[in-house]
Amino acid sequence: MFPVDNLEAVNYWRELMEKPNEHTEAVEWIHTKNGGEWKTPYIDRMVYTLKKFLALSETHQAFIIDGIENKNTPWRGDDIDMYKMVLEETQKMRLNPGEYKDKAFQVLKNFRFAQ
Known part of the structure; x- marks a missing residue:
């Protein structure tokens, strides 16, 4: 180790x-x-x-x-829970970058207009 x-x-x-x-x-x-x-x-x-x-x-x-x-x-x-999330999200992004970006942009767009 x-x-x-x-x-x-x-x-x-x-x-x-x-x-x-x-x-x-x-x-x-x-x-x-x-x-x-x-x-x-x-x-x-x-x-x-x-x-x-x-x-x-x-x-x-x-x-x-x-x-x-x-x-x-x-x-x-990062703390361990945050790093676990980073690993999960990175894996999702690597599997389908285009779809991941589209979803992320939609979330940001909804967040921006919700305020």
Whole structure:
């Protein structure tokens, strides 16, 4: 499962969560709505998700790793119930993207006019 050695664990997490060179984010200041700043979104995102991941039970960790490796669905630190929903919705979308988009647009359209 997850490597015990710290360096191996970090390298494993980096390869699993954020493939190096997959994102070409420049190092820059990004202001948040609460007055904070990010200087390195890629690293911040990795640290954030790793901290959350390590706080989970082994069962939940295994569930997340399965979702990432076998279902090709990234995890961004959501709680387990939310990630289950993300996996389900992603599967529906992959089976029929056109139909999924049409339904989603209809829901958004109805939501917009209902307010």
